[in-house]
Structure formats: C-alpha cells, structure tokens
Amino acid sequence: GENVEQHPSTLSVQEGDSAVIKCTYSDSASNYFPWYKQELGKRPQLIIDIRSNVGEKKDQRIAVTLNKTAKHFSLHITETQPEDSAVYFCAASRRPSNFGNEKLTFGTGTRLTIIP
Amino acid sequence: EAGVTQFPSHSVIEKGQTVTLRCDPISGHDNLYWYRRVMGKEIKFLLHFVKESKQDESGMPNNRFLAERTGGTYSTLKVQPAELEDSGVYFCASSPPVLWANVLTFGAGSRLTVL
Numbered sequence: 001g002e003n004v005e006q007h008p009s010t011l012s013v014q015e016g017d018s019a020v021i022k023c024t025y026s027d028s029a030s031n032y033f034p035w036y037k038q039e040l041g042k043r044p045q046l047i048i049d050i051r052s053n054v055g056e057k058k059d060q061r062i063a064v065t066l067n068k069t070a071k072h073f074s075l076h077i078t079e080t081q082p083e084d085s086a087v088y089f090c091a092a093s094r095r096p097s098n099f100g101n102e103k104l105t106f107g108t109g110t111r112l113t114i115i116p
Numbered sequence: 117e118a119g120v121t122q123f124p125s126h127s128v129i130e131k132g133q134t135v136t137l138r139c140d141p142i143s144g145h146d147n148l149y150w151y152r153r154v155m156g157k158e159i160k161f162l163l164h165f166v167k168e169s170k171q172d173e174s175g176m177p178n179n180r181f182l183a184e185r186t187g188g189t190y191s192t193l194k195v196q197p198a199e200l201e202d203s204g205v206y207f208c209a210s211s212p213p214v215l216w217a218n219v220l221t222f223g224a225g226s227r228l229t230v231l
Contacts, residue, residue, distance in 0.1 A: 004158070006158075009156075018148070023181040031164055032218050034219070034220075035216075036222070042168075042224060043207075043222045043223055043224040043225065044159070044207070044222045045222070046219070046220070046221075051220070082165075089158075089159060092219075093157075093218040096218050102218040103149065103161050103164055103172060103218075104149075104161070104218060104220060105161065106151075106158045106160070107158055108156070108158045109156075109158065109159075
C-alpha cells in the first residue's frame with residue numbers, strides 16, 4: 001500500500017518569512033495530493049490540492065509543487081501570518097474509480113508555529 | 117450547507133467499556149470514511165463506505181471495532197470492549213460520488229480517551 005512520509009514534524013518561522021513542508025510517497029499510481037490544515041480543536045480543512053498532470057499550483061500565499069519522478073511534493077507558504085499556525089497534513093491517493101481505491105493516505109503532520 | 121458532524125466531541129471511558137461514535141455526512145455524499153489519529157502520528161484510514169456498503173475495511177484494527185451505515189446516511193463506529201490503545205481522535209469524512217471521491221470534507225472529530 002501507499003506510504004507517505006512528511007518532514008519536518010515541527011517548524012517555527014518568523015512572521016513574514018516563508019515555510020516549506022515536504023512529503024514523499026511510495027505508490028507510483030498515486031495521482032492526487034491534497035494538503036489539509038488543522039487548527040487547534042478544529043477539523044482538518046483542505047487548503048490546496050494538486051493532481052499529477054501539473055507540476056505546480058498556486059493560491060494566493062500558498063503553493064504546492066509536485067515531482068512525480070522523485071515521488072515528492074511540497075507545500076510553500078509565503079509571507080506567513082500568525083493565523084497560519086496550525087498542523088498541516090499532506091496526503092496521497094489514486095484516481096477514484098468504481099473499485100473504491102481512492103482512500104487518502106496521510107503523512108504524520110507538521111506543527112507550524114509563526115512567531116510574531 | 118451543513119458540514120460533516122460528529123458526536124460526541126469527547127468521550128472518556130474505562131477499559132472494557134463500550135463506546136459508539138456517530139457521523140452525519142454531508143447530504144448527497146455517497147462516500148463516508150472513518151480515520152483515526154493517535155497522538156503525534158498520521159491520520160490513519162480505518163474504513164470506507166459507499167452508500168451502505170463497506171467498500172474497504174482494510175484499516176480496521178481488529179474485531180473490537182464495528183462500523184455500520186444503515187440506509188446509507190449516518191454512520192456509527194462502535195468500539196467494544198475498549199482498550200487503552202484505542203485512545204485517539206476519530207475523524208469521519210465524506211465525499212461526493214466517484215469523480216471527486218477523494219476530495220474529502222472532514223468532521224471535527226470525536227476524541228476518545230480510554231482509562
């Protein structure tokens with residue numbers, strides 16, 4: 001089955017600086033890579049995702065890059081703000097099908113702290 | 117639109133007792149998933165329903181865990197009898213039919229503490 005590794009487990013950055021979180025995956029058939037943000041006591045929320053037909057996707061201050069050859073993908077947050085403090089999870093899955101093999105496999109999470 | 121709701125938000129029970137967690141998915145979402153996060157570890161897959169059918173239950177730890185989704189609406193996850201290692205946060209998530217099946221919306225989770 002799929003195995004997703006995520007680094008670092010904790011990350012502290014000064015407000016205004018950039019943060020980068022990296023993930024690797026093992027299943028070459030995986031083609032969907034979402035990132036979830038979980039604030040304290042709240043539900044994990046999808047913040048950005050990328051499919052394997054593109055190498056980069058951007059949404060305002062967040063971006064995700066994907067290297068299918070190396071089987072790794074990264075989350076980049078620029079101009080960090082205190083409200084970016086949260087736990088971030090990467091995940092990977094295959095294409096949905098009638099066989100139901102699209103379950104997400106998650107990384108272990110990165111606790112990001114933005115220092116004011 | 118209501119999101120995914122889970123109940124209870126927190127449950128504290130003693131080893132050997134039974135707990136039932138409930139999840140109400142977003143209306144119209146055929147796919148319902150249960151995940152669990154033990155402190156500091158990954159959000160780990162437990163099982164997947166498509167409507168009322170169990171599509172994949174490969175992540176269920178053992179036969180002390182029983183999940184149901186009668187009628188294809190809400191789902192329950194029962195742990196009986198609970199053990200210390202069952203402590204963690206149990207997340208439910210739902211998603212639309214096939215093409216977007218892996219775009220999950222999560223509930224806030226049910227924190228289970230087994231003493």
